[in-house]
Amino acid sequence: MNERTSEVLAEGFTDLVVVCTNDRDADYACCGGVGGDEVAAAVREWLRERDAFWTHVYVVETSCLGLCSSDGAALAVQPRNEWYSGVAADEVPALLASVFGADATDLGAPA
Template sequence: MNQRTADVLDNGFTDHVLVCTNDRTSEYACCADAGGAAVLTAVKEWLRERDVFWSRVHVAETSCLGLCSAEGTAVAIHPRNQWYSDVTPDDVPELLAAEFGEEATRLGTKDAMASENRSVGD
């Protein structure tokens, strides 16, 4: 096993966006049925447009984040420890702008902590 935190940080990584695309056969809602793939695509596009995708912000498709809803997808942003449910593709620009700034200039934990009291929709 190799501990690679220093390597990742040296490469400029600041944030990680996790998007649930979990699919299951159940009576309960799942993010795959609530547009998870489309939310994942919208997140990647927003970050690419600001030239921070895979340079400073990594994106991961995940299984269940435990915020299941038929109304939208679950998204978590770390190390900010921000969790969202019911996210639709149309919500992505507002959500990411609130987290990272309109042009993704508010990246990293120091910048995130300075704006900790903001909320999406304000």
């Protein structure tokens, strides 16, 4: 095991966008079945368009965040401690603009 905290921080990491893409065989909604992959792709695309992908913000896909909704995927922004549910891919630009600023210039800003 390699502890790499100082390396990540030296690179300027400030934010983490966590998108649920969990898919399961169940009678109730799960993010993978209501667009989780599309939401994750939309997050990456929004950041790429602003040259902010793989800079100060990382994007990860995860299993269940416990915010299941038939309206869309669950998403969290850390360390800001902001949590969203029912996120559709077409809502990602407005959501990220509200969190990071229209040009992704508010990375690392306090919540």
